[in-house]
Amino acid sequence: MAELTYREAVARGIAQEMARDEDVVFLGEDIAKAGGVFKATLGLLDQFGPLRVRDTPISEQAILGAAMGAAMTGLKPIAEIMFADFLAVCYDYVANEMPKARYMTNGQVGCPLVIRFGGGGGLRFGAQHSQCVENWCMQFPGLKVVSPSSPVDVIGLMAAAVRDPDPVMFMEHKGLYAIKGEVPDGEIVDTLGTAKILRPGTDCTLIALGLMVHRALAAAERLAAEFGISAEVIDVRSLVPLDTQTLLGSVARTHRVFTVEENPRVLGWGAEIVSIVADEAFYDLDGPPVRITAPHIPLPAADLLEDMVIPSVDRVVETVRKSLSS
Amino acid sequence: MARKPARAPGAAVALKANDDIGEAKRLEMYRLQVTIRQAEQRANDLFFENLIKGTSHLSIGQEAIAAGVAAAMKPGDLSFCTYRGHAHTLARGVPVEKVLGELMGRDNGLMRGKGGSMHLTSVEHGVMGSYAIIGAHLPIACGAAWRSQYKQAGDVTVCFFGDGTTNIGAFHEALNFAAIWKLPVVFVCENNLYMEYTPISEVTSVEHPAADRASANGLERIVIDGNDADVVFRTMSKAFEKARAGDGPSLIEALTYRHSGHSRADPAKYRPEGELERWKEKDPLLIYRERLRQFGVAEAQMQAIDAEVAKIVDDATAACKAAPTTSADILFTDVYADGGWAWRN
Numbered sequence: 001m002a003e004l005t006y007r008e009a010v011a012r013g014i015a016q017e018m019a020r021d022e023d024v025v026f027l028g029e030d031i032a033k034a035g036g037v038f039k040a041t042l043g044l045l046d047q048f049g050p051l052r053v054r055d056t057p058i059s060e061q062a063i064l065g066a067a068m069g070a071a072m073t074g075l076k077p078i079a080e081i082m083f084a085d086f087l088a089v090c091y092d093y094v095a096n097e098m099p100k101a102r103y104m105t106n107g108q109v110g111c112p113l114v115i116r117f118g119g120g121g122g123l124r125f126g127a128q129h130s131q132c133v134e135n136w137c138m139q140f141p142g143l144k145v146v147s148p149s150s151p152v153d154v155i156g157l158m159a160a161a162v163r164d165p166d167p168v169m170f171m172e173h174k175g176l177y178a179i180k181g182e183v184p185d186g187e188i189v190d191t192l193g194t195a196k197i198l199r200p201g202t203d204c205t206l207i208a209l210g211l212m213v214h215r216a217l218a219a220a221e222r223l224a225a226e227f228g229i230s231a232e233v234i235d236v237r238s239l240v241p242l243d244t245q246t247l248l249g250s251v252a253r254t255h256r257v258f259t260v261e262e263n264p265r266v267l268g269w270g271a272e273i274v275s276i277v278a279d280e281a282f283y284d285l286d287g288p289p290v291r292i293t294a295p296h297i298p299l300p301a302a303d304l305l306e307d308m309v310i311p312s313v314d315r316v317v318e319t320v321r322k323s324l325s326s
Numbered sequence: 327m328a329r330k331p332a333r334a335p336g337a338a339v340a341l342k343a344n345d346d347i348g349e350a351k352r353l354e355m356y357r358l359q360v361t362i363r364q365a366e367q368r369a370n371d372l373f374f375e376n377l378i379k380g381t382s383h384l385s386i387g388q389e390a391i392a393a394g395v396a397a398a399m400k401p402g403d404l405s406f407c408t409y410r411g412h413a414h415t416l417a418r419g420v421p422v423e424k425v426l427g428e429l430m431g432r433d434n435g436l437m438r439g440k441g442g443s444m445h446l447t448s449v450e451h452g453v454m455g456s457y458a459i460i461g462a463h464l465p466i467a468c469g470a471a472w473r474s475q476y477k478q479a480g481d482v483t484v485c486f487f488g489d490g491t492t493n494i495g496a497f498h499e500a501l502n503f504a505a506i507w508k509l510p511v512v513f514v515c516e517n518n519l520y521m522e523y524t525p526i527s528e529v530t531s532v533e534h535p536a537a538d539r540a541s542a543n544g545l546e547r548i549v550i551d552g553n554d555a556d557v558v559f560r561t562m563s564k565a566f567e568k569a570r571a572g573d574g575p576s577l578i579e580a581l582t583y584r585h586s587g588h589s590r591a592d593p594a595k596y597r598p599e600g601e602l603e604r605w606k607e608k609d610p611l612l613i614y615r616e617r618l619r620q621f622g623v624a625e626a627q628m629q630a631i632d633a634e635v636a637k638i639v640d641d642a643t644a645a646c647k648a649a650p651t652t653s654a655d656i657l658f659t660d661v662y663a664d665g666g667w668a669w670r671n
Contacts, residue, residue, distance in 0.1 A: 054507075096459050097459070
């Protein structure tokens, strides 16, 4: 057992898979010599050499295109897109190419790769370097989308993503790189498509992702301590495949559901979950499902403003308390 | 067809002495060009019979490039094509029936109707896909070449694209990327003078949209006659040699002309009067028949090839018309690698 930061877990997760399989290669901007702009890939160049850990130019289309071509023909690339926001620069590969290759070719072509990127706000980077873009990814059939909230999940889900035969979008949260967590020794392999109940509860279910998992957990503490409300907290972890059964099972026990989302409101992943709950668990509900999201505006940079946008612990507590007491 | 036809007398003997290509390779390239021409014409006819829906982009007039490139490729080399990709797919040996079947949405199609005209793919023939978003496949071809380099597999990747592609970002990203990583990839620009409906010269800062950008990436400037399969073959052979030697990518601009419009919907009225006629005088099949004559191939032998191909195309057409339409059973298959489409439990 060791205590690792989320950032260190990224390098360990990639190293675990590269050591296991020579077909796993890693490319991106500043990932090799510099060890990544978030220092999440330090040491990989030294460990695996310049043929497997390759710096690229600032060419996001070339990065994703090359990853795809390599994946189609036998490698298992991990491609880094530095800030999640930059996915928009190479969106063709996310939207048109990688997810559709297998289907369009009637199964002739596979695309086993991982695209990892740092998303999320709270670091005062402004509207183009702070977004949670999981919603940009989950709308395309053919992609898988995961986002770990803890160091151990970074390693386990990275391993699952690399070993998965489909293209996986792997969103790390920049606001979590510094957090620490216990990580067992030895190989860690998790399973895509599994949500985790992090805190059991009886009065309501809070479904969160990434940084919001931590805020939901903190909110649950306070709801219990200050208001006697027992909130179950679920880390959804994998948006595609989605572990609907765990979510519905929880709602069947607590009868109330809240999503805690960092993304702007419209078409957020929580809307899909709420829609599923409404369709399939309507009669389990004692009250309306509630989405706690960022308002539908771009993210501002200044402390005060950004803090007003991203759901805070206070906001989660207040929303849940009011909703349950009304 | 086994009987050797009588040879034309005269100059052919002298020419043959210096022939680097040889009769067998020339006949192969002739057959490929005839196959493409006849299959494309058939695709056009089937459109007018309403047996092919959607859109379709023909390569009539551009056959020499697909044929010359394919003839210079080895088994295991990979092709990345565009939405105008019937020619390059056929040139790698994919049966006409599979291509027409896909265009017609039949169950015997290359992808059983899931891809359509713009996405022809046959991995077993090294055809790694036809890409319908302009420029998208240049970086993808880099990735395939990277795999070859990394695995020391020895194969080379060819990436076809049109002149219009040279003005999109992915083109420039891919060239730089391939050059700095010295990837075994050959970029083949088919400059048919029009980006869709607009003359490429009106929207491009340089005379040769691909070749004049080569130096920006440290590559040689190569412009060739894309209507002469021999020229294409020779140029490609050199580029393949370079790639296999580990000396990196090449960018080749092949000048050509499409006899039809951009797509099925385009009557090509934007072309100046007489332009099509002038290019028809440089029809790759006319050029190649003359070349074969010069090298002593008898008219009868060419006609025999024409007739063989015609029969193949007719048989393929009949087979496609008789084939069942694509099956509803495959609607939900192969979204994910487990064969299905489940995105949730």
